[in-house]
Amino acid sequence: MPSNRTFTMIKPDAVENGYIGAILTKIIASGFRIVSMKMTQLSQRDAELFYAIHKERSFFNDLVSFMTRGPIVAAILEKENAVDDFRTLIGATNPKEAADGTLRKQFASSVGENAVHGSDSNENAEIEGAFHFSGREIF
Ligand code: IDP
Numbered sequence: 001m002p003s004n005r006t007f008t009m010i011k012p013d014a015v016e017n018g019y020i021g022a023i024l025t026k027i028i029a030s031g032f033r034i035v036s037m038k039m040t041q042l043s044q045r046d047a048e049l050f051y052a053i054h055k056e057r058s059f060f061n062d063l064v065s066f067m068t069r070g071p072i073v074a075a076i077l078e079k080e081n082a083v084d085d086f087r088t089l090i091g092a093t094n095p096k097e098a099a100d101g102t103l104r105k106q107f108a109s110s111v112g113e114n115a116v117h118g119s120d121s122n123e124n125a126e127i128e129g130a131f132h133f134s135g136r137e138i139f
């Protein structure tokens with residue numbers, strides 16, 4: 001994936017709460033173009049692989065059950081400086097620490113159930129995008 005792209009998921013909590021439209025509106029208004037998008041649900045194996053880097057963390061099992069409990073919206077987004085600008089738009093992992101105007105401040109309820117994922121590097125954006133989308137789904 002080119003370095004002007006990032007990967008996001010609208011997580012199960014935000015889908016359950018009816019926030020898909022509001023979150024996408026804010027993402028688009030912040031200058032991101034939707035390159036790929038789908039509604040899907042992670043299997044246990046998908047979530048364990050996606051979050052493999054966290055497998056030794058105390059919250060890993062809770063994270064896997066949370067991320068598999070309902071549908072998500074997965075998307076690849078494009079904008080200059082996409083990875084860093086999207087991390088700024090979503091805000092801190094813990095919504096209590098997230099800045100005003102960020103997606104997690106507005107839509108998340110806890111450090112675990114924090115509404116939106118954003119890749120943390122160009123390399124991970126590429127890996128995560130390819131995890132969810134085949135070549136002919138990336139526009
Ligand atoms: P990030 O999503 O802001 O990059 P990471 O540290 O990569 O945060 O953690 C991945 C996900 O794991 C978080 O978005 C959140 O859903 C969950 N998580 C992170 N830290 C905690 C924690 O201390 N307790 C419970 N869940 C956590």
Ligand code: MG
Binds near residue numbers: 120
């Ligand atoms: Mg992370």
